[in-house]
Every structure is written in C-alpha cells, then in structure tokens.
Amino acid sequence: MSTLAPLEKNAGLVHAVETTLLAAPDREIEVLGRVPAGASRAEAVAHLRRAATEVRRRAVQTVGAAGAGHIGGEFSITDALVTLYLSVMNISPAQVEERDPERDRIVLSKGHAANALYTTLAVGGYIAPEALRTFLQPTSMLNGHPARTKIHAVEASTGPLGHGLPIAVGMALAARLDGSDRRTFVLLGDGELQEGSNWEAFMTAGHQRLDRLVALVDRNRLQQGARVADTNDLEPLADKLRAFGWEVVEVDGNDVGALLDAYAGVPAASGKPTFVLAHTDKGFPVSYMRDDVAWHHKVPSAEQVAQALTELDAVLASIDTEEEVTS
Amino acid sequence: MSTLAPLEKNAGLVHAVETTLLAAPDREIEVLGRVPAGASRAEAVAHLRRAATEVRRRAVQTVGAAGAGHIGGEFSITDALVTLYLSVMNISPAQVEERDPERDRIVLSKGHAANALYTTLAVGGYIAPEALRTFLQPTSMLNGHPARTKIHAVEASTGPLGHGLPIAVGMALAARLDGSDRRTFVLLGDGELQEGSNWEAFMTAGHQRLDRLVALVDRNRLQQGARVADTNDLEPLADKLRAFGWEVVEVDGNDVGALLDAYAGVPAASGKPTFVLAHTDKGFPVSYMRDDVAWHHKVPSAEQVAQALTELDAVLASIDTEEEVTS
Amino acid sequence: MTSTVPAAEAAPAERTLFDCRDSWAATIAEVARADERVVVVVNDSVGSSKLGGFQKEFPQRTINVGIAEQDMVGIGAGLANGGKVPFVSAAGCFLTARAMEQIKADVVYSQYNVKLIGQSPGVAYGDLGPTHHSIEDFSWLRTLPGITIVAPSDPDETAQVVRWAAEHDGPVYVRVSRMGVPAVHAEDYTFVPGRAVTLREGDDVTLVATGTTVVRALDAADLLAADGVAARVLAMPTIKPLDDDAVIAAARETRGIVTIEEAMVTGLGGAVAQVVVENHPAPVRSLGFRDEFAVTGSAEWLLDHHGMSPSGIATTAQTLLG
C-alpha cells in the first residue's frame, strides 16, 4: 500500500550492492579518543593539536582519492570540531549509541565539511576508520554531506546552508523544556550567514535567552566563489550579533587552546546565547591552500597531497618536540 | 497544447461571471489627487491629512461591508501610503498606465493592508472609487492582497510577508543599471521583520550601497496575535539596521508632516539605503482600535463603523478649522 | 458590475457544519495532557490555529517563533531530536512554500518525528488571493519519500488523525480546514492511515474525494442515484501512501474514476492517475484547480466555480458513462 513503489519487473534496480573502496591512506588514522581525564591544559592542547593534525592528514588523502570534497573549509573548521568532540562536549560513542538524552548536541551546519566531520568521528571512535575509504562511493553512509539516517553520531542532516542554526535552536529549546543543562553547539560558515534563515534563528535564540546554545562561525573570509567581503559583506559582524541579542567572543579559530578557553567561558553572558567569532584561514595550515578561494572545492593532485602531508608531519613533529620540552 | 486544461464537458466551470457589489458607503470617496504643485508645506500637510482621513473613512466601511480585512494595520500605514502616492513619489496615473520607466517604484510588502492601498489608489486617481465596492467579491480585481496582474498600479503582488524588500532591492538595482535617479520605496510591517528574507535583502542593499532605496517600517508594535516584543522581539531595531549598513531615520509615522520631512531628506546618508523607522499605532486614530491587537483582523460592527466615522469626521473638521486659521 | 453570481448550491438545510480547527484544538490539548513530549510550534498563528486555549494551558509548550517559517520547521526538527513530539502549525500555504527545503531536508530526509499541520489549506482563504491558497501542498509534498499526507474530512476524523499522528513515529502532514463541513463518517468509523473508506457502494462510476470535498462527492452520488447511476464513493483521507488497491479495484470494477480535491489536480488526481496507468488503465477525470490561479472568491464559491459543486461532480461523472 505504498505510493509508487519500485516497479517489480524493473531489471535495472539492483539495491543490494556493496560499495567500492578508495585507495588506502599512507597509514590509517588512529582512534585517539577524548583528552584523558585529569590532563593539564598543555596536555589537552597537545592531544587536540595532534588529533586535528591527524584529521587533516587523513582528510586530504580522502579528498585526493575520491576526487571530490571541500578541503579548504574542512581545514578551517577542523580545530573546532576536534576541540568539541574530544574535549568540550559531554559526549561519547556510548552516549551516542544509547541516545543518552543528556548528551550535548552538535550540528555541523556547514555540511560541506562532511569529510572533516567523518574523520573527526573516526579519531573520536564514533565510526570505524576504515569507513573513511568509502567516502562518496556508491551506497556508502559517507555521502558528501552528513546524513543523520546513516550515521548515529550525526544529529541533523545538513548540506543546504542555513539549516543548522534553527535546528540547534530547537535542540536548545528541548533541553530547556527538559530542565536540562545539556548544551547545543553549532558550527556555521561565514558565507552561510548570508542566509536569512540564520537571522530568524539568531533572533529567536536571543529572544528566548538560550544561554546553553553556542554558535561558532568559521570566519575564513571566503565563500565558494569569492571573498565574503566582495560578495555580500558581513561586517560589522560582531555588531550584528550583538544587536540580535548574542554575546560575542572573538577567538583564533585555528588555535585549539584559544578555542578551549573560549568554550570554557560559556555562557559568556547569562541569559544570552554565545557567538564564537572564530577567525580562521581556509586551508589552514597548508601553505599552498591558505586563504585561497580556489581551495573551496579544488581537488589536490598526488603531489599536492604529498606536500600537504609533509607540512602536516612537520606540525606533528613540533607537537612531539613541545611535549618533550614541557614534560 | 496546454497541460491539464479545464475539462471541456465540465458543467461546473462558469468563468464569465460578474461580481457582486458591497453595500455603498455613506459617500463615495473623492479623487483628491496629488498635492498641487507649488503648495506650501502647510497646504501639503492639510491635503495629505485630509486624504489620509478620507482613506480611513472609506476603508473602514469597506471592511465592515465585506466582513473581512486587516483594519488595524491599514490605519497605521495609511499616512505613509498617502504621503508617498500624493506627494513624495514621482508617479501619476498616466505614468503607471504608460509604464513610464522613470516612475518611482513602490511595494507594499505588508500586503494584508491591501484595502488601504486600494483606497489610496482610488483617492489618487489610479482606480475607480466604485471598484472599492468589489473588495473580496467573486472575480474582483481587489482580492485580499494586491495582485500586480489585476491592477496596473501594483508593482508587485504581495501577501506572504517578507517578499517586498528583496523585490524592491531588485527594482533599485535595475534603476542603477539604467543610470536612473528613480527611487524605490517599500513599506514593511514590524512583525514582518522576523522573516529572514528581509535580512538577506537588508544585507544586499547595504552591500550594494543602494541609496535610492527607502524602506519604511510600520512600527506599530503589534503583529497578528500578540505584541512583537512578546513574540520575537526586534529591539534594538535601529542598531540592527545600522549593523546591516542602513541609515536610520526615526519619525512619527502617523504624522504626514513628519513623513514628508523624513522623505525629503532621503538619502539620509550617501551610499546607504534609508530605513524610516516610523512609530505608529495600529488602528490610528480610532479610539477603540488604537494599540489593540484584536484589531489586526477584527471586523467592526455597524455601530463601530459609525463610531469610527464620527471620530474621523472630527479629524476632517479640525483640518478645515486649521486651514481657515492659517489661510 | 451587477449581482449575477449564482449562490453556492445550498446544502441540505438541516446539516450542522463544523470547523475542523475546533476538533484539532481540542484534540491537541487532549494529546498534550496525556503525553508531555507534545509541543506546538507556530508562526504568529496561535489565533488562526485556534491554539489560544492550548497556549493558556501549556505556555511553555507553545513555541511561537514569530513570522519565520524556515526557523519554525527547523526548530521542529531540533525539538524532535530532543525527544519532543512537535506539532508545527501554520497556514498551509506558508508552511509548505516558505519552508519547503526545511521540510525536505530537516524533517523528511532526516526522518525526524515532526507533525506539520497545514491550517486553512486549499482555498480556505479564498478571497485573500492565490498567495494564500495552499492548493499545491498535496503535489509538492507527495514527491517526498516517507512522509504521510492526510486530509481529514470531518471533525471526528480530524481528531483521530491528530491522535494517530501523535503516536506515529515519522513525518506527517495534516490539512486542518476551516471550511464548514458536516459529520461525514459513521459513529464507529476508525481512521486507518493509507486506507480508503468506501462511503457508498456502486459499480457504475467511482468518486474519489478527500478532505472538504468528501461531502460534495456524497451529495453528487445522491444526484447520480436519482438519475439511476450507482456511484461508488471513496473517501481518501491519506494522499500518501495512497490506497493503491482501492484505486485499482475502482479502475477494474467501475467505468471510470472522478477525483475531487480542493487542490491542484496534480495532487490526488495525479496520484490516482499514476496508479491507474501502471496497473489497470481506465478513464479518470480530475476535478480541482487546473493550471490557473484562482480568481477572487470565497472557498465555497471557488469550489463550485471550479466544477466541484455536487452537480458539477455529477455532470463530470456522467461523461464517463456517456
């Protein structure tokens, strides 16, 4: 009794196919998990920096192998994703699996950074690292934008810009109705803020005084085809948010330590939602990608992947060195 | 060759019906036309006040007779409509009929105030006063929201809130492409500003530096079901607009003289669109309607219509007296 | 301009007519009393959704986002994520047209347990003009996989559908009309989603109606009976998933099908046509709005005007027998 079910005799319909696998990375990403309980700030920062760098190492190889992706905006948001999943949020693979009502919620509104999310989920133990090799492949659960029906840890399907914030407002309202202290986090692109749906939700969140809601904007100053300032300028962005009833915190969004501190101070003002204005670089930290609009969805060649890995390995080495020095 | 044309043999389809007429008003509205060229400010104000009061006299009778309408928001916006059509705008029935490309443009974004618009168009000579008796009646050109395909003077069909400003931005962009000095005016409700589409357009207009664009908000503090402040507050509204790149002018929106002065100063800042924050009362000036949310779409009884007419006639009398005094 | 418009065909004088919104309002309050997960989300539409009483009783659980439909539907999805059962209630025209991508992505693709209540759908706001008509909703929403679309035809069915929607886990769109309708279903009627209801047996021709047009189809069947034509009347409360079997049986057992809907004929009419050609080709005539924006007029007048008066329906049915 379903409307227009598949034609039975249609020989072309083959639903039970298995998927192809992308070429393997140089090494599979390690499940680093959360910052250990009781870690010092320096230890936490080192853990998160390492995780973020590993995520970037893996993600750039995925894009290279799949021949598609949005690497620039994935690299700018990686630090925020890793900081949230591995430290700030009250969340764990078990809580997700059991749908613990008290888990913190997160929505990646700039859903085109899916690969960064998937890789962060792998490093955090939410999905199997090997699954990353199915990115974009037929019947994979890892399509180009996160689907909540395919991955338990994804709280909301995103992709069309301007959807995440209203959903997050709903999550925060649900928490308040439950009398719960759980928090809701949402990650937005800066170009994305041109969508009016966001301003509806900014207004509602301010009016409703949702101070357990935290929105971070990945202020990388670039959108798909050009600089945000040349397309439809957002400035003065902080003033806009203040006029919509939000407390604004500015931070270096590619510095996990700064992000940790910013999130620790939430809510930044009681009775107000917090807007983390995270200054980032698209393509961070890879030299040939940084702040270049072409890398919104350009696909790195094999040489470019290798170059990125060299630069990222240098970052890993510097983290090792710093740890030795401080320990 | 058209998809799904009406079934030929369908006896129920009767397309050529004539319409019914509403009960006649106490007196049909007079076509007052524009403020005469060379009029003093006092004469202009008197002309506009008289016209606005006549519009209200006629509009309340239309709503009473039709048994439907949005009288509260019509009364709050009447002064702006009359001031624009009869004085500020470079517009005339002939220009509209000939589609003069250089005519100023106006969009009533809060389209539910259609009756005020229709009545203003009648007083301005754009439609026949007798047509007002067809408001909402079968096959009338005067449906509950203005339709550009039905009335020449209507530049854009409105009704769903949040559509007028983007359209007006397009009109202003067209003027700029033409190298024309013509201006674009748009009239918005305050509740309407909760629609995100407006904030997209505010951003675009600010970014594009459309200083021939003038938006007026009918700040009557009430929306359909409650006060704006209790539903989803807009304050600090002027700050919001400034942060979106607009110059803000505050004015008493039920004072035609103040409106004349505000519009005379446009653009209020070069390179910026102007936002006229017009403080009004819903239901102005009728005592039992003013600032009462019930009058968003309540229908006045015969007694209430009579009471409104009495109060409006007193206004007309006072205009006469003032004119005698000053002349 | 003279007064030559024919009056709407008079309904039998003794009929009591109901506003299904009253039933919706009573039922959503009843459901909310029993299940504290239930919340309503509105766009400045407390009054037009008749939720004034609900708001008084459940102020926390009445979320009025103001005039912001995208926000409203997104918030619905977020509330569902938090385990709530949100009923998002707004005029059908704005709910569907303004929030289409939120409905597609946030609710239906995401399989969030959100109930979308399309208030005053069809041409209920007849004289407010086509911007306020929600006659595309059936056609638009039935393209979306996995959503259930229901148009109840009387107060009792409205209540049952609201209760069912609250229980059902998944996206639902319900039309709640303000047009006056009599009680159409029997006292012991039970709404079953996806199931057509045979209100009148008959093998000459089939009338398939939904929502506000069901009573008109019944009246048309009376007219046809007077002419010796036995019309089967199927009430089709669920537009999606459609009761394919009932449609196929009608195609097989009667000489043709007339669909009648307060909507563009690409809605119920389109759904029925597609099942018919794929299973048992047979003649179908679809009444509704056909590729034109409606002229100004009241809801009743417009339905009559577009061939959906009882005699208009009967006349169309006759063409299938001719």
Add this chain to the structure above:
Amino acid sequence: MTSTVPAAEAAPAERTLFDCRDSWAATIAEVARADERVVVVVNDSVGSSKLGGFQKEFPQRTINVGIAEQDMVGIGAGLANGGKVPFVSAAGCFLTARAMEQIKADVVYSQYNVKLIGQSPGVAYGDLGPTHHSIEDFSWLRTLPGITIVAPSDPDETAQVVRWAAEHDGPVYVRVSRMGVPAVHAEDYTFVPGRAVTLREGDDVTLVATGTTVVRALDAADLLAADGVAARVLAMPTIKPLDDDAVIAAARETRGIVTIEEAMVTGLGGAVAQVVVENHPAPVRSLGFRDEFAVTGSAEWLLDHHGMSPSGIATTAQTLLG
C-alpha cells in the same frame, strides 16, 4: 566492503560527451551582447554556473547576492519590473526548494519575466546526497500555472532554449545539466516550446524521455530493435506545457508508454499519466526516482541503479509487450 559495483553501462566509445553548462555559458553571453536588458543573478554560484567569463565581460550585469536564494529570486522579480531580463542561475535544488514561495508569488503569480536556471539538476550532484539532488523540481514547478519548464538534452538544444527563453515574455525554468551528454538532435533541429520531438519512429512501444535521459532512451531503442521491437522515441524537452497530442498519439498508436526522467516519477511520468487517463487510457511505466531518497553514488551510477540504463529501460519496455 569489496568492489562489486557493476560499472555504468559503457556508452559507445566513439561518442563525444558535452557539459551543457558550456553551451549555456556561451549562449547567455551571446544573448547578453545582443540585448542589454539581460542580466544574471546568482547565489555565490558564478563558478558552478560557469559564469566566470560572463562576469568578466559584464561585471555590472552579474548580480551575486551571496548565499541567499529567497533574496535572489525576489531580486529577479524586481529586476524584471525594471525592464530587465534576469536569468536567475543557481543549483536546481536550492533554487526551487529554498525559494519556492518567491517562485510562486513573486515570479509566476506575478507573471514576471524571470528565467530560472536550475543548474546541475536531477542527481548531477549524485554523491553529495539527496539534499543536493533536484529531482522534485519537475513535480514542484509544474503545479504552478503559466510557467514553462524545459529540460534540454544536448548542447545545441540548450543554446536554443536559452535564446528562446530570452525572447519569451514570461516565467521559464530551464534545467542545465553538467552530466556528459552527446549531441542528440539533428543538425537542423529547431526547438519548439511545448512540442515533443520524434527521434525514432515505431509503433510497438513509446519511450518518452527528457533531458539527460534522451540518449539513454535512444540506446534502449537500439537494444529493443535488436530484439525486433520498434520503439518510438519521443524527446520531451518541455515538461510544461506538455505536448498532450504527442502523448495521446503514443497511447493510441503503440502498446504502452515508458517515461524516463532524472527526477521523481511524479514529474514527467505524472504529467504523462494524467494526460493518458483523461484522454486515452493505456499502460504507462514510469522510470525515475520512486518514493525513496537516492543512496550515495555518482549521477551515472544512480541512473543505472534506478532502472535507467539502456537495458533497464528496454527491460521495462518489454513488460508492456509481454
């Protein structure tokens, strides 16, 4: 997880495939040179619309509103009011879903002369997931009175449709695909809006295709011919207004119709079904997406996967003869 996915059925090796966006880009520039009223309006989609060259040549006439589809379509209507001929170009999925009410009210109901260009429609963004598929566009837009909906099937037709749209006074929606397609039409082909094109004569069965599926229908007809089945192939570039006469003739003269579209089958399939049941009931099988969101996969893979490979189409056609 092993590599067991069947490769897409290989197209004849010698075929040169084109991206119709190149044709769109060249033609819109040509049209803009000849008519200074022509402007383009985009949502940060200069690159994906292949309008980089246009923007260089006509910087003033390239209006990029950023990521704001409602604004984009409303601005289009305002530009049309000012006598411009705006081509509003954005990914089909966002253009239609996000700006549905603007399309309905500002453009179609208002009869503004706006051209809506749905870029990378259907499942062109296959592996980006269903949020980026524009497979509802036909179904959604064909409910709107007076809009013309066209899906050209090759570069030459794309160019002709863009030229025609620029001349035509009224709302138009054009799909411009990025999927590789060969030249399908003859050198002397002239696009006529609302007219089907008989690409292959035949009286056993009719294949009705549109846009990217036309070449697949032709390949299927070859397969059927090898089996002794003469398939008529109708290219249906215009989804609305549909060429009812061609459909009725097919229903009358052949044993059934297969519709093939890179869309929900409620689009072309629904339109054909409704014409058939109202005029000449006959069997129809509709290929396309049927009441499910597509799984991840490339566009070609998804079309094959959903029965629109040449052999899939041929097999479905055979069921009508069986």
